[in-house]
Amino acid sequence: MDPELMEKFEEMIKNETIKMGEIQGVPLPANTCHVWDLIKNFQAREDDILIATFPKAGTTWMQEIVDLIMLNGDVERSMRAPCFIKVPFIDVNAKPLMSGVEAANTMESPRLIKTHLPIQLVPPSFWEKNVKVIYLARNAKDCMVSYYHFQRMNKGLPDPGTWDEYFSSFLAGNIAWGSWFDHVIGWWKAKDERQILYVFYEDMIEDPEREIRKVSNFLGEVGDxxxxxxxxxxxxxxxxxxxxxxxxxxxxxxxx
Known part of the structure; x- marks a missing residue:
């Protein structure tokens, strides 16, 4: 990425607080809502792999794992670019950078794509193309604490307020990407109807080798x-x- 462009982006994030909007009752950053038609009409490809999570559930960790699997363990190639460049985040729209959808559209197949969207907001083309999805879920208590501190640091999201205020907001689902409860339950209910591998963050911590093997087997052609x-x-x-x-x-x- 152009270092000058990256510097401008970091300065913008530092000085601007993104306002919130809403899509189908789900709170989302206003910049995401502004390009919702672009996101909704995103055209998935059959060999895409989608990583879906609620925020702060181990997304980056899973992205790096899957990227390495796709590269057959080639660590040097996996270091070709930062994670947010390698794996377009289709929910994001932060100028002067390309939107996540625009970035994904420039990539060759097979693509690794990221989303925090609840299942009902996922672009329909992912289901039409029968794309494989890895959903990583983390327990609500740790997710809440991590998201709170992330929002305190990341000026691209609303100020979380005090811990007590955020505690209430989280339980009510009044935070970016909505209710943790609706998110994890929605994806859980769909896992047997779609090609969805539902992975628990705590299982990854407990036995990384076992869980990475599950991911690898899910992505491999053997048994398809x-x-x-x-x-x-x-x-x-x-x-x-x-x-x-x-x-x-x-x-x-x-x-x-």
């Missing part, structure tokens, strides 16, 4: 047949497969 084969088709296929492959000495794994 389960999302397409009907039970009857699987039976027919296995019979035919055995007939044609028997004695060949070839053995394939259909799941890991």
């Amino acid at each position: 047949w389960k999302n397409n084969f009907l039970v009857a088709q699987n039976i027919i296929f296995d019979v035919e497969y055995k007939k044609k492959m028997e004695g060949s000495g070839l053995h394939f794994r259909t799941e890991l």
